[in-house]
Amino acid sequence: MADNEMDYNIVFPDAGTSExxxxxxxxxxxxxxGWAGCKDKHLSKYSSIYNQQGCVTIHFTAPLKTVFISESFGYKELSSTALKLLEILYDYEVENSPVFFHIFSNGGFMLYRYIVELLHSEEQFSSLCVIGAVVDSAPGSGNVRGALRALRATLGPKISPFLRYxxxxxFAVTVFLLRIVLYPLTKYIHKNHYDAVQERPPAWPHLxxxxxxxxxxRHRDIELFVESLKQKGVPVDSFDFVxxxxxxxxxxxxxQYALKCRDFLLACMKRVEGTEMKKRHRLQNQ
Known part of the structure; x- marks a missing residue:
């Protein structure tokens, strides 16, 4: 489903499955x-994991220009996209439901970074109950070779060889200069997604x-990110498919993948239910 500015898809489960x-x-x-260049048909395969569990699913992939151009040059175009995405919850009146994220690659994580910042800073979203996030193949930092591989795969075979190169x-020159050579200076204007979430992580669990x-x-980027979140007290687990x-x-x-996602979702739901039970117990004893 799409509106005038965003191309997304929302799927509601049947009542029997949810119950x-x-x-x-x-x-x-x-x-x-989704990851950069991801099609909705790809995300639909992942969303079926959750639809079969009776969940509402929303699929969205950030436009290529915002991932490869805007973020590379420090334009925070994805911040307004993140705002519109969260507002969809209110448009469909599901803002009181538990919210769970499933994020793919740096393309999804760049958008997730701005969602996290909005949830930290905007009063209008303070009532949202985020219970957890699965992070698939992300985040990475300062890897020009990997970024070039991602862009080359995204451009596909239809583009002319001259234009592709x-x-x-x-892109390589821009990323190398702004995100590596000059990053000690440019980070004060615009931190990359890796550092931004690492420095002020959300409190909900991550897998x-x-x-x-x-x-x-690079797997070591993800492993360092996981360790950093653990040191800050964020419940986080990881799994290497090797x-x-x-x-x-x-x-x-x-x-195996579907089972890990389902088990993690259920664990996050039980964690929230346990927290709510403790709150009610404290209120009853006051």
Whole structure:
């Protein structure tokens, strides 16, 4: 489904499926943020994991120009996109449901960064109950080679070889200068997604799934990110699929991947329910 400015898809489960899985409690809303160049048909395969659990799902992929151009030059265009995405929850009157994120690669994580910032700073979103996030093949930092591989895959075979190499060269020079050489200075104007979330992480649990075989995002970037969140007290777990390619873990290990996502979602829901029970118990004893 689309409006005038955003191209997204929202799927509601049938009432019977929701009741069977959630037994009278509000079903979670799962927001899937696609990788750069991702098609909705790709995200639909992932959303089926959650639709089968009786969840509402929202799919959205940030436009290529905002991921590869705006962010590279420090324009915070994705911030307004993040705002519109959160407002969809109110448009469909699901703002009182538990919210869960499933994020893919740096393209999804760049948008997630601005969502986190809005949830930290904007009063209008203070009532949203975010219960957790799965992070698939992200985040990565300062990897020009990986970024070039991602852009080359995104451009596809239809573009002329000359234009492809020209775009890749311009992108490489821009990223190298602004995001590596000059980053000690430019970070005071615009931090990258990796540093921004690491320095002020959200409190909800995270599950990071990755692979040492990933040729786009370095596994050590993800491992360092996980350790940083743990040191800040964020509940975080990780799983290395070892052999699968970038954002290819579900294709390589469909049953294992789906089980990990479902189990993590259920654990996040139980954690929230336990917190609510403790709050009610304290109120009753006051």
């Amino acid at each position: 069977r899985h959630w037994q009278g409690t509000k079903e979670p809303v799962v927001i899937l943020l 020209l775009l890749l060269a311009l 990071c799934v990755y692979s040492k075989n990933d040729q786009v995002i 052999s699968s390619p970038h954002v290819g873990h579900f294709r390589a290990f469909p049953e």
